[in-house]
Amino acid sequence: MTPVTILGTGMALPAREVSAAEVEQLASLPAGWVMRHSGVRRRFFAEHETASSLGAKAALQALQRAGLELGQVDCLVAACGTYEQALPCRASLMHRQLGLSPVVPAFDVDSTCLSFATALDLLSLAVAAGRYQHVLIVSADLASPGLNWRDPESCTLFGDGAAAAVIGSGPSGRILACAMETHSQASALCEIRGGGSRIHPRHYTPDREGEFLFAMDGPALFKLVAQTLPSFFDRLLQQAGVSRQQVLVIPHQASQPSLEKLRRRLALPPERFFNVVADYGNLIAASLPAALHLAVESGQLKRGDLVVLLGTSAGVSLGGMVLEF
Amino acid sequence: MTPVTILGTGMALPAREVSAAEVEQLASLPAGWVMRHSGVRRRFFAEHETASSLGAKAALQALQRAGLELGQVDCLVAACGTYEQALPCRASLMHRQLGLSPVVPAFDVDSTCLSFATALDLLSLAVAAGRYQHVLIVSADLASPGLNWRDPESCTLFGDGAAAAVIGSGPSGRILACAMETHSQASALCEIRGGGSRIHPRHYTPDREGEFLFAMDGPALFKLVAQTLPSFFDRLLQQAGVSRQQVLVIPHQASQPSLEKLRRRLALPPERFFNVVADYGNLIAASLPAALHLAVESGQLKRGDLVVLLGTSAGVSLGGMVLEF
Numbered sequence: 001m002t003p004v005t006i007l008g009t010g011m012a013l014p015a016r017e018v019s020a021a022e023v024e025q026l027a028s029l030p031a032g033w034v035m036r037h038s039g040v041r042r043r044f045f046a047e048h049e050t051a052s053s054l055g056a057k058a059a060l061q062a063l064q065r066a067g068l069e070l071g072q073v074d075c076l077v078a079a080c081g082t083y084e085q086a087l088p089c090r091a092s093l094m095h096r097q098l099g100l101s102p103v104v105p106a107f108d109v110d111s112t113c114l115s116f117a118t119a120l121d122l123l124s125l126a127v128a129a130g131r132y133q134h135v136l137i138v139s140a141d142l143a144s145p146g147l148n149w150r151d152p153e154s155c156t157l158f159g160d161g162a163a164a165a166v167i168g169s170g171p172s173g174r175i176l177a178c179a180m181e182t183h184s185q186a187s188a189l190c191e192i193r194g195g196g197s198r199i200h201p202r203h204y205t206p207d208r209e210g211e212f213l214f215a216m217d218g219p220a221l222f223k224l225v226a227q228t229l230p231s232f233f234d235r236l237l238q239q240a241g242v243s244r245q246q247v248l249v250i251p252h253q254a255s256q257p258s259l260e261k262l263r264r265r266l267a268l269p270p271e272r273f274f275n276v277v278a279d280y281g282n283l284i285a286a287s288l289p290a291a292l293h294l295a296v297e298s299g300q301l302k303r304g305d306l307v308v309l310l311g312t313s314a315g316v317s318l319g320g321m322v323l324e325f
Numbered sequence: 326m327t328p329v330t331i332l333g334t335g336m337a338l339p340a341r342e343v344s345a346a347e348v349e350q351l352a353s354l355p356a357g358w359v360m361r362h363s364g365v366r367r368r369f370f371a372e373h374e375t376a377s378s379l380g381a382k383a384a385l386q387a388l389q390r391a392g393l394e395l396g397q398v399d400c401l402v403a404a405c406g407t408y409e410q411a412l413p414c415r416a417s418l419m420h421r422q423l424g425l426s427p428v429v430p431a432f433d434v435d436s437t438c439l440s441f442a443t444a445l446d447l448l449s450l451a452v453a454a455g456r457y458q459h460v461l462i463v464s465a466d467l468a469s470p471g472l473n474w475r476d477p478e479s480c481t482l483f484g485d486g487a488a489a490a491v492i493g494s495g496p497s498g499r500i501l502a503c504a505m506e507t508h509s510q511a512s513a514l515c516e517i518r519g520g521g522s523r524i525h526p527r528h529y530t531p532d533r534e535g536e537f538l539f540a541m542d543g544p545a546l547f548k549l550v551a552q553t554l555p556s557f558f559d560r561l562l563q564q565a566g567v568s569r570q571q572v573l574v575i576p577h578q579a580s581q582p583s584l585e586k587l588r589r590r591l592a593l594p595p596e597r598f599f600n601v602v603a604d605y606g607n608l609i610a611a612s613l614p615a616a617l618h619l620a621v622e623s624g625q626l627k628r629g630d631l632v633v634l635l636g637t638s639a640g641v642s643l644g645g646m647v648l649e650f
Contacts, residue, residue, distance in 0.1 A: 002454070051522055076507075083411065083521030086471070087539070088512055089435045092640035096509035102553075105505035106640065107436035107443045110414045118432045121456075122447050129327070129450050131503075142522035146411070178456075180430035182401075184421035187413055194526060196408030197376055197467035201519060201526035201537040212526040214412065228427075315417035315431065 002178075004124035005170025006325065007068065007134070009293035010061025011163045012054045013280070014046040023156055027149045034156045039256025043159030043281035045144040051084045054162035055140030056097035058286075062164040062293075068134060070098060073166070075132040076106040077123055079115035081285035081313070082141045086195075094138055113252050113313035114180065115139060115285040117321050120167065120309075121178045127169055138164040141284035146192060148213035157255045158214075159281030163289035172303055173324060177240035180319040181232060186224050190216040190314040216314075222258055225312050230265050232318045233310060240322035242306055244268060247322065250295055252311025253277040253287040274300065287311075301325055327503075329449035330495025331650065332393065332459070334618035335386025336488045337379045338605070339371040348481055352474045359481045364581025368484030368606035370469040376409045379487035380465030381422035383611075387489040387618075393459060395423060398491070400457040401431040402448055404440035406610035406638070407466045411520075419463055438577050438638035439505065440464060440610040442646050445492065445634075446503045452494055463489040466609035471517060473538035482580045483539075484606030488614035497628055498649060502565035505644040506557060511549050515541040515639040541639075547583055550637050555590050557643045558635060565647035567631055569593060572647065575620055577636025578602040578612040599625065612636075626650055 020034035020041050035041060046054070055078065063070060076098070078091035085093070091106035100106070109119040116139045123135045140162035147155040193199055194212035204212060237244060249268055251259060256277050263273045274295050283290050288309055295301040303325060310320045345359035345366050360366060371379070380403065388395060401423070403416035410418070416431035425431070434444040441464045448460045465487035472480040518524055519537035529537060562569060574593055576584060581602050588598045599620050608615050613634055620626040628650060635645040 046522075081412070083408070085523045086408065086517035086520035086537070087406070088437050088516060088639035088641075091436070092507060092509050092512045092642070095507050095640075096512050100507070100509065102506045102508045104507060105436075105443075105642065105644075106507040106509065107434065107440075107505070107642075109432065109434055111416070111430075111432035112413050115432075118430075122451060125450050125454050125456060126447060129454065131446075131450060145522045145525040145527070180432070181427045182417060182420050182425070182429060182431040183427045184417050184425065184431065187417045187421050191413060192411035195411030195520055197371075197470045198410045200470040201529045202470070202534065204526045204529040209527065212411070314413035315420075316413075317417070317430065317432075319430075 002124045002128050002175040003169060004127055004167050004175060005173030007166045007168050007170055008062045008066025009165045009289065009296050010058040010065060011290050011293045012057035013044040013161045014049045016045050016047050018043050018045050027152050027155050029152055038156040039278055040157060040281040041278050044161060046142050046160045051080065051140040051142050052093035052097045055094045055138040058162040058164040059098060059136050059138050062166045066166045068166060070100065073134050073136050074104055075135040076100060076104055077119045077135060077137045078108045079119035079137050079139045079285055080110065080141050081112040081115055082143065111313055111317055112315055113285055113287060114311050114317055114319035116289045117309050117311065117319045118180065121321065123167060124175055127167060134166055134168045136164060136166050138162065139286040139289050141286050143284055146214050148210060153218050154214055154216055157282045159283055161280060161283045161286050161290060163286045163293050165289055176322040176324060177236050178321045179236050180317055182315055182317045183224060184315060186316040189221045189316060221316065224316060226265060229312065229318055233266055233320065236320045236322060242322060247306045247308045248272055248274060248301060249308045249310055250274045250291045253291055254282055327449045327453050327500040328494060329452055329492050329500060330498030332491045332493050332495055333387045333391025334490045334614065334621050335383040335390060336615050336618045337382035338369040338486045339374045341370050341372050343368050343370050352477050352480050354477055363481035364603055365482060365606040366603050369486060371467050371485045376405065376465040376467050377418035377422045380419045380463040383487040383489040384423060384461050384463050387491045391491045393491060395425065398459050398461050399429055400460040401425060401429055402444045402460060402462045403433045404444035404462050404464045404610055405435065405466050406437040406440055407468065436638055436642055437640055438609055438612060439636050439642055439644035441614045442634050442636065442644045443505065446646060448492060449500055452492060459491055459493045461489060461491050463487065464611040464614050466611050468609055471539050473535060473540065478543050479539055479541050482607045484608055486605060486608040486611050486615060488611045488618050490614055501647040501649060502561050503646045504561050505642055507640055507642045508549060509640065511641040514546045514641060546641065549641060551590060554643055558591055558645065561645045561647060567647060572631045572633045573597055573599060573626060574633045574635055575599045575616045578616055579607055
């Protein structure tokens with residue numbers, strides 16, 4: 001049990017809204033394909049925005065909702081799944097965008113789509129230990145530059161965006177349980193092989209493009225998740241000492257069909273399973289904090305409520321956290 | 326004050342040793358240039374090794390030194406400055422190399438060259454809180470794929486390698502003080518602009534190669550560090566309640582000339598300032614834990630000794646930690 005309060009949340013999206021019909025054009029798909037297969041009717045693609053500029057915007061909203069000034073932040077954590085540039089780390093770029101004082105340290109925590117949950121777990125322990133007072137956790141991902149338009153299964157799922165939360169010790173709030181598993185034998189099911197030291201961008205040629213783009217084996221991934229996530233979820237609830245009837249589950253917004261199948265496997269009614277993927281697509285690491293923000297803004301999540309952040313990530317990891325909000 | 330024991334350390338290098346003379350050939354430099362300017366007489370470049378294979382090797386040595394089995398590890402953290410591939414996170418790839426059980430979570434902590442210190446800080450808090458028993462922190466970086474052979478100032482400094490530490494609660498050991506500052510207004514002084522969403526590898530062409538390679542403004546970086554690190558170091562010692570006469574300083578092994586200038590500015594005698602950069606080059610994030618490992622193996626750092634891990638990173642960040650080893 002770690003005492004921590006999510007003092008405020010925020011979200012930022014690029015200006016350009018992209019419809020299902022436009023994605024069908026980009027990917028040379030027949031009309032209706034996107035809604036039938038990915039269920040994402042709308043997503044946003046960055047044009048002039050950068051991940052760090054969107055992250056900074058989301059961070060400022062989170063501070064505003066928390067009633068805090070930028071000067072009250074004493075740690076900045078970037079919790080992303082994509083990179084803005086190969087060096088330095090993403091938190092430094094956000095720190096610069098926000099114009100934070102040098103006394104505020106900035107670093108990244110990365111577990112791909114679960115980065116926000118991992119950062120929330122670690123930094124809650126740091127807040128509880130008195131190491132920091134107010135930590136900004138910012139997830140900002142641009143999926144669109146790395147999409148493979150020849151792979152309809154994946155390119156129709158994602159959107160760009162950012163979300164943030166500011167945490168601290170507060171009058172209420174605690175983490176009741178937290179867990180993560182890494183099924184690394186399946187790490188090649190969801191990857192971008194190029195872009196690092198294994199296949200450096202130097203080796204890029206147009207005929208090798210696919211190696212530098214997102215690739216996944218959707219059916220194999222879903223099979224692994226279907227086999228492992230339900231019992232993981234049960235153990236998490238048990239560890240927290242709560243029942244599925246008491247919680248709102250906020251899942252990583254992976255894709256409409258997989259979310260719907262997952263909801264049934266977890267035996268949750270629609271009103272206890274937060275699903276907004278149709279409006280934003282899969283925002284990678286920003287997906288979980290964006291959904292958290294939207295649940296708070298819509299009034300579906302209130303102080304004192306029990307909430308489960310639950311998700312899967314490339315790697316392949318399962319992660320979950322039961323919070324008293 | 327966080328109780329934590331560094332139970333064991335390890336290090337791994339690629340098989341291929343590269344002399345100063347060979348670097349002079351690669352970079353078309355006159356004989357003697359490398360020793361005069363970078364002072365790195367030897368470094369290792371990966372051929373068949375990957376960052377994760379070197380990281381796994383270093384991790385196994387750390388476990389062996391700690392007298393622990395792989396099955397006793399309950400968390401794996403990759404603390405690197407470079408990427409092996411764009412997705413998934415580096416810890417998943419190391420987890421797979423090590424063949425760890427799915428119950429062991431794997432994630433990254435990244436503050437570029439300071440990643441190891443940041444991870445040690447955060448995970449020590451997690452160990453102290455009882456969240457984990459034995460955490461493997463592994464730093465593995467391949468610098469060589471991203472070096473710019475037309476930039477002698479930077480390409481002569483780096484080497485490839487990995488280092489690891491396993492931490493837990495133990496009979497002794499504690500962190501007496503820990504601090505980090507991020508001077509993000511200087512983030513462009515040391516960067517690789519391409520490779521992420523800002524300049525995706527898709528946009529690579531041979532004439533844009535420089536944007537995908539390491540670039541730094543050495544003199545401006547050194548000026549910033551010279552202005553800020555001495556007082557940062559003094560505050561750190563003060564926070565820990567120790568004097569410079571009591572500690573062994575293990576600095577990030579950036580480059581021979583900058584280390585020597587730094588030692589003088591910190592007013593430390595050579596025997597209290599650990600410097601092995603001539604033998605390995607700058608190993609990026611692996612530099613700090615590799616130096617820690619070499620200090621332990623050589624007998625210069627013993628149980629109960631006071632040690633300061635101190636460094637700078639792209640971003641630009643300063644970081645330091647006073648440990649009772």
